[in-house]
Amino acid sequence: xxxxxxxxxxxxxxxxxxxxxxxxxxxxxxxxxxxxxxxxxxxxxxxxxxxxxxxxxxxxxxxxxxxxxxxxxxxxxxxxxxxxxxxxxxxxxxxxxxxxxxxxxxxxxxxxxxxxxxxxxxxxxxxxxxxxxxxxxxxxxxxxxxxxxxxxxxxxxxxxxxxxxxxxxxxxxxxxxxxxxxxxxxxxxxxxxxxxxxxxxxxxxxxxxxx
Amino acid sequence: xxxxxxxxxxxxxxxxxxxxxxxxxxxxxxxxxxxxxxxxxxxxxxxxxxxxxxxxxxxxxxxxxxxxxxxxxxxxxxxxxxxxxxxxxxxxxxxxxxxxxxxxxxxxxxxxxxxxxxxxxxxxxxxxxxxxxxxxxxxxxxxxxxxxxxxxxxxxxxxxxxxxxxxxxxxxxxxxxxxxxxxxxxxxxxxxxxxxxxxxxxxxxxxxxxxxxxxxxxxxxxxxxxxxxxxxxxxxxxxxxxxxxxxxxxxxxx
Amino acid sequence: xxxxxxxxxxxxxxxxxxxxxxxxxxxxxxxxxxxxxxxxxxxxxxxxxxxxxxxxxxxxxxxxxxxxxxxxxxxxxxxxxxxxxxxxxxxxxxxxxxxxxxxxxxxxxxxxxxxxxxxxxxxxxxxxxxxxxxxxxxxxxxxxxxxxxxxxxxxxxxxxxxxxxxxxxxxxxxxxxxxxxxxxxxxxxxxxxxxxxxxxxxxxxxxxxxxxxxxxxxxxxxxxxxxxxxxxxxxx
Ligand SMILES: Nc1ncnc2c1ncn2[C@@H]1O[C@H](COP(=O)(O)OP(=O)(O)OP(=O)(O)O)[C@@H](O)[C@H]1O
Ligand SMILES: [Mg+2]
Numbered sequence: 190x191x192x193x194x195x196x197x198x199x200x201x202x203x204x205x206x207x208x209x210x211x212x213x214x215x216x217x218x219x220x221x222x223x224x225x226x227x228x229x230x231x232x233x234x235x236x237x238x239x240x241x242x243x244x245x246x247x248x249x250x251x252x253x254x255x256x257x258x259x260x261x262x263x264x265x266x267x268x269x270x271x272x273x274x275x276x277x278x279x280x281x282x283x284x285x286x287x288x289x290x291x292x293x294x295x296x297x298x299x300x301x302x303x304x305x306x307x308x309x310x311x312x313x314x315x316x317x318x319x320x321x322x323x324x325x326x327x328x329x330x331x332x333x334x335x336x337x338x339x340x341x342x343x344x345x346x347x348x349x350x351x352x353x354x355x356x357x358x359x360x361x362x363x364x365x366x367x368x369x370x371x372x373x374x375x376x377x378x379x380x381x382x383x384x385x386x387x388x389x390x391x392x393x394x395x396x397x398x399x400x
Numbered sequence: 401x402x403x404x405x406x407x408x409x410x411x412x413x414x415x416x417x418x419x420x421x422x423x424x425x426x427x428x429x430x431x432x433x434x435x436x437x438x439x440x441x442x443x444x445x446x447x448x449x450x451x452x453x454x455x456x457x458x459x460x461x462x463x464x465x466x467x468x469x470x471x472x473x474x475x476x477x478x479x480x481x482x483x484x485x486x487x488x489x490x491x492x493x494x495x496x497x498x499x500x501x502x503x504x505x506x507x508x509x510x511x512x513x514x515x516x517x518x519x520x521x522x523x524x525x526x527x528x529x530x531x532x533x534x535x536x537x538x539x540x541x542x543x544x545x546x547x548x549x550x551x552x553x554x555x556x557x558x559x560x561x562x563x564x565x566x567x568x569x570x571x572x573x574x575x576x577x578x579x580x581x582x583x584x585x586x587x588x589x590x591x592x593x594x595x596x597x598x599x600x601x602x603x604x605x606x607x608x609x610x611x612x613x614x615x616x617x618x619x620x621x622x623x624x625x626x627x628x629x630x631x632x633x634x635x636x637x638x639x640x641x642x643x644x645x646x647x648x649x650x651x652x653x654x
Numbered sequence: 655x656x657x658x659x660x661x662x663x664x665x666x667x668x669x670x671x672x673x674x675x676x677x678x679x680x681x682x683x684x685x686x687x688x689x690x691x692x693x694x695x696x697x698x699x700x701x702x703x704x705x706x707x708x709x710x711x712x713x714x715x716x717x718x719x720x721x722x723x724x725x726x727x728x729x730x731x732x733x734x735x736x737x738x739x740x741x742x743x744x745x746x747x748x749x750x751x752x753x754x755x756x757x758x759x760x761x762x763x764x765x766x767x768x769x770x771x772x773x774x775x776x777x778x779x780x781x782x783x784x785x786x787x788x789x790x791x792x793x794x795x796x797x798x799x800x801x802x803x804x805x806x807x808x809x810x811x812x813x814x815x816x817x818x819x820x821x822x823x824x825x826x827x828x829x830x831x832x833x834x835x836x837x838x839x840x841x842x843x844x845x846x847x848x849x850x851x852x853x854x855x856x857x858x859x860x861x862x863x864x865x866x867x868x869x870x871x872x873x874x875x876x877x878x879x880x881x882x883x884x885x886x887x888x889x890x
Contacts, residue, residue: 193478194436195517202436217549227620229549230606230613230748233556234564238602240557241564242595257595266599278550278557285537286406286529286558288473288522292429293436355514356484364484375588382592383599391600393672535750535790555750562792563744608745615708615738616759616810619730623749624761626771 190346190369191283191298194291198353205349206296212304213277216270232271236278239263243279258342260307261314261335262380266387266394269308276303297349301342310338327388328381335380339373340366405470409462409530416460420634421536422543427641428528432521434645441652446516448651452644453523460531471522478518486511534558539625548622555623560602568598659683660814660842661707661719668706668713676702676711678866684814689843691853691874694863695888700846701741703863704816707844708738719814734763736814737807741822743799747791752783752802755791759810777809781835797828804832808839815841821849850878850889862887 197205220228239259259279264272277299283289290298317330343365351358388395411417416424435449457467489507496503529537535555542551571594661684668677676699684690692700706713709729717724719732737759740746749755753774760770778784781801786794794802800820807815820836821829833855836843845857853860853874860877862869864887870877877883884890 191477193474193518194432194521195514196478196481197436198439199437213550214547217547227610229552229620230556230609231603233553234560234602234606234609235599236553236557237560237564238599240561241568242598244565244568262595274553278553281554282557282561285525286534288471288525291436291518291521292432292525293521350481356481357488360484360488361481364480378588379591379595382589383595386593386596387599390596391603394603533788533790535754538750556748559748559750559791605745608740608742609748611705611708611710612738612740612746613748613758614710615733616806617730617733617762618758619762623754623758624767625754626757626767 190301190343190365191280191290192294192301192346192349194293196291196353196355197294197297197349198355201349201353202293202297204296205300206293209277209296209299209304213274213299216274216277219270228271231267232275233278235263235267236275236282239275239279240282257379258302258306258339258376259380260302260342261310261331261338262383264307264311265314265331265334265384269311272307272311273303276307279303297346301345301349305345306338306342309341310334313337328385331381331384332377336373336377339369339376343369407529407534408466409460410533412461412531414460414531416456416531419531419637420628420630421532422540422630423634423637423641424528424532425537425540425544426638427645428524430642430645431524431648434649435517435520435524438517438649438652441513442654444654445648445652446520448648449520452648453520453527456527456531460527462527462530466530467523467526470526471519474515474518474522478515482511482515485514539627542625543627543630552622560605564598564602567601568594571598657686658721659718660686661717661844663707663715663717665715666703666706666713666717667715668702668711670702670711676866677706677713677863679715680863680866680868681715682861682868682871684842684844686842688859689845689857691857691860692844692846692863693848693850693853693860693877693887693889694869697865698863699866700863701818702866704738704818704844704846707816708733708736734810735812736816737810737812738816739803739807739818739820741818743796743803744791746803746806747799749791751788751790752794752805753778753787755802756805756809759806763810773809773811777805781805781808796823797825800824800828801832812841815839815843817843817845817847819847820845821847821852848889850884854878862889 239257239262242257242259260272260276263275266272267275280290280295280298280303284292284295284298311334314330314334317326317334344362347356347358347361347365350356350361384395438445457464486503486507487501489510490502490504492505492507492509494502494504535558538551538555538558541554542548575590575594663683664681666677666680667675669675680703682690692703694700702711705711707717707719707724709724709726709732720735722728722732724732747755749758756774756777757770760773765773774787775784778787781804783798783801783805786798786802791799791802800823804820820832824832829849829852833852836856843856845853847853857874859871860874861871862877862883869887870883881890
């Protein structure tokens with residue numbers, strides 16, 4: 190759901206560029222200077238990891254293949270702000286190097302996938318932790334959070350397209366959500382399996398992050 | 401696709417490659433913004449843009465086939481969006497209709513504009529990254545006062561992207577050597593393991609990279625980068641570039 | 655005046671974050687100009703010893719580097735005189751281009767940009783890397799990466815240089831050139847390796863580690879003659 194150039198009108202892309210720009214600056218500032226510095230290699234390389242993991246694609250029905258977004262995965266392992274920065278990096282590089290997502294739409298894409306998708310999906314996971322937490326619900330929380338993250342991102346993308354007058358909400362919302370409900374299942378499966386397997390091998394990694 | 405494909409021609413030696421990265425970045429970004437912000441424009445505008453792209457392509461000795469295959473990335477989303485756009489527009493001659501959907505001449509024209517614009521923007525970006533090494537693009541960002549930590553993060557990203565990409569390819573190959581297909585749930589489980597072990601390897605590598613930074617006296621501040629001065633020639637090139645853009649804009653108002 | 659040892663480790667015990675004991679009661683000294691080799695089978699604790707000396711692992715016992723006791727406060731000072739080349743050059747080269755990577759250390763020393771530039775060119779020149787200076791690390795061959803990793807450490811002008819398996823994966827000619835080059839340096843070396851030929855060329859003394867314990871400290875020539883000992887510790 191990387192929106193390309195030309196699909197958002199000027200007011201929409203400027204608004205979302207500003208919102209994401211401010212958000213990213215705040216996220217970078219939210220760290221104490223020393224702490225962020227310590228995490229530079231971690232954040233930069235995890236972003237590269239998310240990108241590389243997106244290369245491992247999985248088949249979806251009908252010959253198309255979906256790939257991993259990784260927003261909730263990054264947030265759960267690194268904490269929401271670091272996860273947000275990580276996903277923003279991925280989207281910036283995808284835009285510059287891969288032309289996946291447009292330059293003017295970069296702010297909107299960061300907002301949808303980096304912020305709403307990742308941090309939003311992560312909040313659901315946080316809610317789970319508060320309410321029902323145990324070894325049984327762990328995979329359920331992972332799966333629901335990552336599925337929701339995809340749906341949230343798709344919803345916001347549809348809204349932006351409608352706001353720009355490109356595609357009517359009555360058309361874009363059902364199609365986007367329909368397609369992404371399926372993609373979301375792949376995302377949920379991979380995120381859950383990967384997180385469960387990390388949980389088995391290095392449980393310390395999941396305990397050290399203070400949210 | 402292999403990663404060397406991404407910016408395969410970035411280290412060429414043509415005059416376009418020789419231009420200052422900051423000039424190229426500013427020009428390309430302005431070009432993309434211009435294209436994205438024009439809603440409707442005539443056929444002449446697209447022709448002029450196409451000419452500009454073609455001239456750059458030839459001058460930078462980038463094969464046309466390369467540009468065309470690389471620009472396919474726009475199709476999944478742009479194609480989907482353009483089709484829905486087309487089906488919901490009304491006006492002009494109606495060729496087909498069913499329920500709320502219709503194919504009309506207006507719809508066809510508008511949808512093709514949409515596709516043309518996103519294709520032009522993508523082509524411009526492909527030419528930019530194939531005429532400018534990525535480290536220089538990052539240095540250009542540094543001049544534009546982008547957050548220095550963000551730039552350092554991006555440069556880490558770029559550096560380790562290739563390494564991890566190779567690693568994920570090797571892991572996939574190692575899996576395929578010993579794996580002969582199976583049920584979907586098995587495939588997903590396998591993918592989950594690949595993702596988690598790729599992450600753990602990355603994580604452990606970050607610990608070692610950090611040690612190597614610290615053992616060279618790093619105190620946590622962003623790396624120092626030396627920038628070339630912005631010469632008069634650069635200013636001149638930039639003026640020429642922006643004059644071209646103004647001409648393009650003028651053509652669009654015909 | 656009697657020379658003070660550059661590195662002095664006494665009753666060193668150190669463990670990894672997960673509690674694996676990597677070194678157990680290790681004591682040795684390195685005198686200025688008398689490079690020391692650390693040999694031992696896989697998993698003996700060679701890499702752990704080097705990272706511990708750089709101040710990356712918790713330890714008990716005492717480490718003194720260049721007269722300073724290694725503590726979290728003295729670590730930044732110590733890293734100005736002692737640096738390390740890691741086993742995997744991809745861990746060492748993290749900047750977008752080779753020249754920037756070599757400049758990374760000197761910049762952290764607070765040198766002016768002209769001084770940094772002259773150091774970088776000098777080091778790259780001496781390691782025959784000048785032509786590759788603007789290349790990104792992923793465009794280098796393994797041997798070139800190895801030399802590049804060494805260049806990044808040498809640009810710090812260290813008086814003590816720790817090298818972790820510097821000859822792994824090098825072709826014989828490159829390995830010989832590396833030995834010649836290292837022999838011509840001013841720095842005192844501490845080399846962890848399995849490559850006994852290489853040790854013979856560079857280090858008069860050797861310590862032999864096995865399962866985290868110091869087995870013996872001897873002259874290199876004695877060690878090479880003692881085939882029984884070598885065989886016992888999987889070195890021959
Ligand atoms: N990051 C780590 N976390 C936990 N244990 C570790 C870690 N690194 C090494 N070890 C353990 O510490 C011990 C010593 O390992 P070390 O890497 O120092 O051996 P080495 O002598 O360098 O071996 P090699 O010749 O294979 O490089 C081993 O038992 C190893 O399993
Ligand atoms: Mg080792």
